[in-house]
Amino acid sequence: MIYSIFKNQVFIRNGSWIPPTCAKNASFLRIISALVVRYESGIAESRHWFKTSYLINTIGLSPQSAVSVSKKLHFETSKQPDTVISFLEKHGFSKAQIRNIIQRWPESLLCNPEKNLLPKLQFFYSRRISRFQLLRILAVNPSVFRTSLDNSIIPNFNSFKEFTGCDDDQVLLAYKNDSSILTRKFQSVFAPNLAILKESGVPESTIIVELVLHPRIFSVKPDKFRGIVEEVKKLGFDPSKRSFLTAVQAFLQLSKSTWERKIDLLKQWGWSNEEVVSAFEKYPKTMMFSEQKISAIMSLFVDKMGWKSSYIAKRPVLLAYNLERRIIPRCLVLQALLSKGLIQKFSLNFLVESTEKKFLQRFVIPYKDPYLLKLYEQKLGLPE
Secondary structure, three states: OEEEEEHHHHHOOOOOOOHHHHHHHHHHHHHHHHHHHHHHHHHHHHHHHHHHHHHHHOOOOOOHHHHHOOOOOOOOHHHHHHHHHHHHHHHHOHHHHHOOOOOHOOOHOOHHHHHHHHHHHHHHHHHOOHHHHHHHHHHHOOHHHHHOHHHHHHHHHHHHHHOOOHHHHHHHHHHHHHHHHHHHHHHHHHHHHHHHHHHOOOOOHHHHHHHHOOOHHHOOOOHHHHHHHHHHOEEEEEEEOHHHHHHHHHHHHOHHHHHHHHHHHHHHHHOHHHHHHHHHHHHHHHHOOOHHHHHHHHHHHHHHHOOOOOOOHOOOOHHHOOOOHHHHHHHHHHHHHHHOOOOOOHHHHHHHHHHHHHHHHOOOOOOOOOOHHHHHHHHHHOOO
């Protein structure tokens, strides 16, 4: 508190004091207390406003983001934040990238850039990584700046590269997908799980590709990882095929409750237990799509187009395609052809899965109808 009561006297920090007769008055003390609290609150509010204003005007954060970030920082002048921003600009980070770094790591504004940031940047500069790619990835995932260079970054970088045989820029790509590639010990976290896959017959080439693209699935505890690998084997997945690791990824990413919700959802669309299992075995990503995506696509196929739910269950890859950019435009063209009696037989698989060129050659070009192409391009959002 700014004041204290001692031997019936009220002392203010600036050295003045209030005589005992006033200090004995309870009402007077309550007034003094209220004024002091208001005074201190005003100081705190002023400091908070300075930080928020700085984050908005200097860095370009939105007011909402600025308030959120300011709660994690304590600075009363712009000296240190200005030093950090100047350092990042000097090394080529754009204003948008600096803004991303601060939003993801607010404390960066208070670090010593020469000590905390420069050594990491110098290490990456020494590798065969393009400056453009380096800045872009570090702006998206600045976790490495908070990690020990000698104890973590360098040994993990070298271990990852030695195992995969990939280029330096691919190590950084893996880091972008999961920061633990460089922030957690590779030999104790990733290596045991990679060994489990090798023992199970997963080709090393497949492991390497997945490690770069989806490193997060390899960062769980080995006991849990081994249990899931064995479960996937029991379901009949072939370790030599890519779908094996996709199934492992699905089991790792989805909680039991999420599995149950998605199974219930598919049953609501008429799938049996056997069809759900069969669809997962054919295309493991089926269970990784959001419930909203599954419902939207099934509604279009079943409710609006009148196709049987069981057909989709036999061809679950149909759920993988983008609803707005592919499925809806193509279905509208098909409906137009059917309504005009221009087509009787068609393959749903070909309709959805074919390339753009093949789709146009099969469903648009032969009919020489300008309306079909215009309808299709409008739904794709292409200019007329």
